[in-house]
Amino acid sequence: AAMSLRLTDIALRPTRRGPASARMKQLPSSNISVVAIQFAPPAQSNSAASSPGPINVRPATGVRRRSQSMNANSPVESAISFPDRTKVERTDRKTVVNLSIGSRSGSVSVFRPFPLKFSEEMRMSSTTVPPASGVPSTRVMRVFGAHPYHTDGDLLALCFASDGALWSVEEPGVVRRWDLDGRRQIGWHHLEELATLWAFSPDARRLAAASDDLAVWESATGQMVASWPQPCWVTAVAFQPNADVLAVGYDDGAVRLWDWPNQKLLQVIPAHDSAVSALAFSADGLRFASAGEDRAIHLWEAKTARPLGSLIGHTDRIPGLVWHPDGRRLYSAGWDTTARVWDVDTCEPIILLNSHASQVHTLVLSGDGNLLACADSANTIHIWDTTRNREVSVPPPQGREIRALAFNPDGRRLASGGAERIIHLWDSEKAQNDARQGDSQTTRTCLALSPDSRRLATLGAGATLGIWETKDATSGPELQDAGALRAFAASPDGKWIAGSRVVQEPTLALWDAVTGRQVALLEGQSGPVTALAFSADSCLLATGGPRRGDVWLWNIPEGAPALLLPCAADDCSVEALAFHPVKRVLAVGGVDWTAASSLLEGCVALWDVGQRRQLAVFRGGAVGLAFHPNGRRLAVASLVQTVRVLDLDDNALAAEWPAHNDAMTCVAYSPDGALLATGGDDHTVRLWDAETGVARAVAELDTQVKALCFSSDGRRLYTGNGNASCYELDVPGLLAEGV
Template sequence: MVKSYLKFEHSNTFGLVTSASSNAIWVRDDDIFGTARQTGSGRAVAGAGEEVLCWDIKKGELLGKWKDSACKAQVTVITQSKTDADIFAVGYEDGSIRIWDSRTATVIISFNGHKSAITQLAFDNAGVRLASGSRDTDIILWDLIAEVGLFKLRGHTDQVTSLNFLVPSPELLNEAGLNDHAGFLITTGKDALIKIWDLASQHCIETHVAQSNGECWSLGLAPDQSGCITGGNDGELKAWSIDESAMIEISKEKAGSENRKILTDRGSFYRNGKDRTTGISFHPKADYVAFHGAEKAVEIWRIRSETEVQKSLSRKRKRRKEKEAQRATENGEDSEIVDNEKPVEDVSAAPVTEVFVSYVIVRTGGKVRSFDWIRTKSSGKLQLLAATTNNQLEAYSVATLNKKNKDDEDMEYNRTLAVDIPGHRTDIRSVALSSDDRMLASASNGSLKIWNVRTQNCLRTLECGYSLCSAFLPGDKIVVIGNKDGELEVFDIASSTLLDTIKAHDGPVWSLQVHPDGKSLVSGSADKSAKFWNFQVVQEEIPGTKRTTPRLKLVHSRTLKVSDDILNVRFSPDARLLAVALLDNTVKVFFTDSLKLFLNLYGHKLPVLNMDISYDSKLIVTCSADKTVRLWGLDFGDCHKSFLAHEDSIMAVAFVPNNKEGNGHNFFSASKDRVIKYWDGDKFEHIQKLAGHHGEIWAMTISHSGEFIVTASHDKSLRTWQQTDEPLFLEEEREKELEEIYDNNLAASLEQEEDGDGEKAEAVDAGKQTTDTLMAGEKIMEALDLGMEDLEVVREWRALKAKQPNAAPPSRNPLYIALGNISAEQHLLNVVQRIPAAALQDALLVLPFSKVSALFTFLNIWASREWNIPLTCRVLFFMLKTHHRQIIASKLMRPMLDSIRSSLRRVLTRQKDEMGFNISALQFVGQQIKAHSTKDYIDEQVWEEQDRQTGTGKKRVFSSIA
């Protein structure tokens, strides 16, 4: 009988606040009504691995988690729609884009057009188009209404680092009669170029060298689109002015407009940090702009007003005249100097260094990954949200320039809020579970955290040294940490206190384990010794009183000296043996009572990093930096099997701790190749591969029940993998792995075919063939073949019935009978409707021209019966565009096209009339409501604008107009 195993699946991810791979953005609170939306601190939406997390900044609570189970790639970029605050676009590392609805935490649309990670996303002002830039150098414009890619723009030779829509002001567009103009796109790339694309003609109309010293990493566009700043290496920044009138002329295609330039270089200036500038953002309302690089700082600069620039220039002119007069007096010349220098009337001609002045440097708690302005109503303060690479979100408040502090040199800033408790700042180096599997201890450099395994909440955070190993003591109230300084730190969880620090070793404590009897522990160190520590409860006097309190102490009892550094120690479950892994690639097994050498296990080519002994003390498994796992017998020390298990160093192995289902010799291995593997130690079979981490796995522990494992990774996440009731068969698992390899190879070959299609055009179709689109295309072909056969059968039966009214009904394909005896045209429509709109065009490209006439036959039936007219039109127009030459050359298809045209024209004319009538009716209803109402709603932005102009600080109200 074929042996079956129980499958393990990823169940939870926790310990992540924000990933270093993605940006974080600030959004308003959910409560739209009342004052909560304006006065709350808002939410932070941040990428965390393959998930998007929504945090309450004030409470530090996780409000929501957006995860697509089909997606395993990391989030790389997040942006919010400008018109609908609940709509977010999220880009992933595999080149896919998902549009999320934050209220329901569901994916509305999925797009797949890029070959590599998405680097930038931008919504247009109307919220109906999305532009995406990627590491594959392409820019794609997506239509969010039709759910399709419009076109792909090619021009950059390295990854796209920023993109923004450029649209002239509505007043200028109205004057020019260009209300329906597609607008422009401004992009920068790592190739140091800044480009402007005309979206109407789908061509690049301007290219400038953005930076003089290598790559261009970022672009910040002014809120009024009057200018922008680009950032490159060495802290270099370049200012550009944007000419709106030139955009209008180019849009109208006026004579001579080809010589007009939209962008004009205003000059360079340098920020204080000398690293590359990876983020630039203008404040949406105040005259400030902020920059950040890869350092622990956000620099805020002030934009001077025209009067301030004039004052500064006149002051410098005055100083210059004074110096010249002084120099003339010293040389004995006539001190009267004629002032030929004219004052600068136009501030736009002033040096850019006079316009932008450094205001304050906000020092953050980690290297800045991204930042976003917090747009709450605050009393004259700038607020920003910074996401750092060390897994935390911080909110800062900066005082703005006013009369009181104009003379102060340094502006003050405060860290007002932070989300940092639910995660470690540094890599987690060890994990340990309590005896009842309800609590998890995770330790890193500087902090020990205790987690509730069921709810994933952080219960305690304690400061510790650079932790390398950890263990719960019997009773689960105390945790022992071994650190890099050779110390054992003893923590009490209930009181969150450090009970004791013992200088145990002269080198790092690499490993420790509690004795199976629960009365002592052993620690192994790089000082070539393993020390045994007994647990003793001593009565300690409370300072200042005569009362005593019981306290746990670790008392050193024995020392085992060995020939090399100890990397790992392990007791056998029967407590008879102690295994010690040494730096010389060997494992020595000693008797626990006498500490005499019993076995010497050698065979690994590099040091053994971890090991474990089976529940019956008969097998020991060792893993090494040589990428192999070895199984040894503990009776004679013979090597049963050696596996080349992973593609990188193996950091942890663990046997299933009991033999409930005959799986006591099954074990897990975790490696720096980001994968966990499940093995059968009796049959030497690889059972299952668990992939999900986005960084090297440093530590792993298995529950005492054997029902779940916990892993910790360089990506700062903790993941639990739960055993399910689903049986797993080895043959099926191997087949799945082969299919995965085949799919990956197929996708790679499809990409190569796309790349090899002649010379790259500047604008091409935004499509990408995937295995899903190929399967969808094959389903359409299959439905077409069945449909044409069925149409022929039904046509013959109708001809027969005209002659013989009592003729028996035709014998149709069993598939149609099973689906409720539906017609062939209905079945094909159902198949096409089930294909996602974003993948439909790529699926239709799979059809050869020989199938096009069959498809047009069905399109004709759909049009005449008025079935799903939008879908019918979309398929028809795409096929006409794709196969235009062959269709016009085909005599068979002309009468069919005439029939489709007349049917569609009739239906579309009626639909157009209906829509026109409905729009007019809605406008009339709106006018009636407005005429009879006594209150008018003033939009928040309009009111704030009036506030700024009048200088009054009134709250927004409904102003009475009756």
């Protein structure tokens, strides 16, 4: 029987005790949706249906060999799911996969199976996209422009120490110390892998780690100073300031206060009707607040556990709480898209901060309480002046989920981090200035190589263009008066770099690529420019952006505009530009972001710029373009995971195939035209036979891939990454490894 099921994001970890295949977690049946990949056989009899039964895991190809058997408590198991997004732990050719089992009663059990042999017969994917196999480190030949505060795992918590050093903790249990003035890491320790929850003490000296037990670590030494089991799963932890007390929340709704050096239980409080979602102590440590999945906030006296009042108003989950230093106000973050300010004496709301358009899931106050920063599920941070109750800054959105925020001791710096695996630092004053300019368009990731491939130019999320020597990754010349750039392009003859500046007017500037000297300002085009391309003879520059969809063409020898193509992509936002390798034909790729299905809507338009006429229009959104070296085909990257190849002789679609498991962002042909490279948000680069579309190689990276560029001999492939770095990949090695 067919069943309609919906995916719910659930992050679970195994316990630190018990057998390898023990159940990690059983979820209640209320409001839980399950993805069914395979249905288990129905119960054979009434007696079998009323007692726990075995679940057999078999290879996807149907090989008649039982790989594993596990027991679940639900009488009838009706759905089995290997979550696509589960992180797979792989050593050599073995893999460990989390298994979710859904029952007809609506409950979900999540198991940690024994390690399974990773072989062709164990592939679970039904898509035609080859699964990523992972790139050995030897295939990444060099790294350019790596972010100084880059981590290996998703960031989970941040905290500044009194000396200004920043502490971070990431999956899987790695704590790092950062010198922000020196832009470097000055210490790290690997603590443990199985904790699901981490919390720093206010002074960053200690770190609590929890799952179904609780441990306290010294941040500086990486030494465990306490560890003891817990009665049930831990969902929230907070250190009491200036005391050796931990407040711990559980999934049964209770809050326990522990004298952690002695593992002595001080108080047990039946605080909530469902799991505790957040805890926070006041600055003096005399009171604390708890929030629960019941959408209520309760105030407590820390010493006696006496209830002091309840704060009611949020209509969805409350994942974050923070007290003002004066102890009179409490701030809360809610999945109802609001942050709220409460008077703790009257238990009444003071202000509703509702500038967010999505769920607010973390917040932090500066040390003096004058600034509040909130992060939401749109990966955006909003900074508020609490003295005037007004929003003062919205830094540019980050590429992935923000999970942690921290102000430095003087409140002038805000650190943010999360799934992007980069710690971003925001200057409060500069962020305010940027916000007043009213332009928060994000920087495009761009790459360009010199004709001899000896120099590489990169632009990433840091909005600073870097020029590198490819032989040793050393820095080259800086561009004069460049400042922050939105996008750039390099001329094929290697003489020029054209860039779109974020702040300065005029927006467009031209530099000598060898010396970095600014040689011209291109005046006339207004608004942000996010796409640039040089013609094959390096005499023309095409520029476009999100506003109006116009494309300007510039005569480079004269430094003046030569042609304006209004609505060059049929009223779409201009997302990509590419010139024909021989003819003066310009391809313009656009996306209609106003359409209901904007990922699909848009077009690719071909223009004869010499004759000033449109040659053809191909429907379908485009964010990346690449001409085949012979000029007869055009590869198109779109956000719908497929690559399209257009036949320019017949002005028709020549081929289309699924290329990625997430948004596809970029394409590039090898110099000989034999290979087509594609990159995407699924953290992979894929190499295809350009003629047949057959997959030749898959490179799985640790970051999203936003731009691609082959070396002149085709033996190296450069990737512009979502974490602002650039990788040099060994193409022959990847091809030898295959898919």
